[in-house]
Amino acid sequence: MADIGLQEKITPEKVELPKKDKIAWKLFEVKTEDLLLAENIRPIDPFAVEDLANSISEIGQLQPCIGDVVETESGNLVRVIAGQHRYYAVKQLIEAGEDVLLLIRVANRQLSEEQVLSIQMAENLQNKMKAEEDAKIIHSYWLRCRQLYGDENVSIAFLSRKLGRSSQKISEAIKFVEGLSPKIQELVQKGVLHYSTAVLLAKMDNGSNKGSDYDSEQVRTAVFLISQGYNKEEAKRYLDKRSKEVKAYTEPLFSGEVWKELKKNGYRMAIKDQSSKEGRTASGWFVRMIKTVSLLDDPTKTEFSEAIEKAVGELDISMDDFKNNLQALGVKL
Structure with missing residues (x-):
């Protein structure tokens, strides 16, 4: 383990625990196999690791990891507290044959669990995340x-x-x-349902004791909100009104009202003429809806139901053309 300032080779035996309370920090370059990993509050994202590996390979590691020194049966070892995505990125580069060390800022003692937790939170919450x-x-x-x-x-x-x-x-x-049910969380992660709208559904049944998405009040309601294109305030007004009415929502995925609104706004042009503003809007609506149903446990129940086929027929195009348009927009069927 090399001190960046002194370029000194440090072995675990040379790392001494301090006698003073004040924490001192020092920057080192270390081999990944010489390190321990602290329990992390953030799940490891393989895509983030891949991006970091490419960046480190190209321009080096710009931001150091954060670690401390812990006592083990085999001696004092450095533990990675924060920056574990960087750790895995460097490890990936080493496994690919690159000669690279991990840059890490190390405290001169073992930190308490509270300190470790605080550092991890500060490290993660300063990053721009969804x-x-x-x-x-x-x-x-x-x-x-x-x-x-x-x-x-x-x-x-x-x-x-x-x-x-x-x-x-x-x-x-x-x-x-x-x-929220895992399916609602997935709808948010896939970008078809807004986070703030999803949170409004938390008071509903999440279907945890049922076997299908379609038995979940949360999912059925989410699909409706997505179909209507409601923002958070509109969704809140709808849910408040629904709660006061004290009855379950049973409107089908593609209701007569939805199609009446589509046709009123010129959506008949949507698939046939994507160059128009109305066409782009309608195409986006179809993409959002098909993405939504494709994430459900059994998309075949709604993906091309009789209601959808009838609606596509009203647009004066074939189902094959409709599917081709969706695939061209990146929707997997």
Whole structure:
């Protein structure tokens, strides 16, 4: 392990634990096989690792990992606390035959679990991530804090103070992970349902005790909201009205009202003339809907139902042409 300033080769035996309380940091270059990994609050994304590996191979590792020194039976070892995607990227390059070391900033002692957790949160939350990725990290932090401090001592307000985030943001993150079905989370990750709209569905039945997406009130409602193109405020108004009516929504995926609206806005041109503004809008609507149903457990139930075939017929095109248009837009059927 080489100190960047002194270019000194350090073995685990040479790393000494400090006698003072103050944490000192030093930059090193190390071999990945000499390291331990701390439990991470963020799942490893293989696509992010691949992108980092390409970047490091081209211009080097610009941002160091963060680590500390831990005592083990075989001596003192460096542990990677934050920056594990960079660790795996460097490891991938080494396995591909490149001669590269990992850049890591190391504390001169073993850090407490609370300090490790705080560093991981600071490292991850400063990155630009999608709302759903942010939610999963916050939820992971929530679970780790409950393990560390006890369930009774960890509240939404506690996390809000710790992270400097609003109580609403913390609450929504926990709802997203714990209150929504995996299928709803997938719809958000695929970009067909907005995160803030999805969180509104958390109070509904998520179908966890049922065998199909179609038995989930959350999924059925999400498909309707997507079909209508509702934003968060529109979705909230609809759900509030529905809640007051105290009855389940049973309108089919492609209702008469939806098609009446499509035709009123000139959607008859949509598939035939994609160069027009109306055509692009309608095509996007079809793409969003087909992407939605393709993510369900059994897409054949709705993908090309009688209602869809009838609607496509109203557009005066064949089903084959309709499928070809969708595939040209990147929708896998």
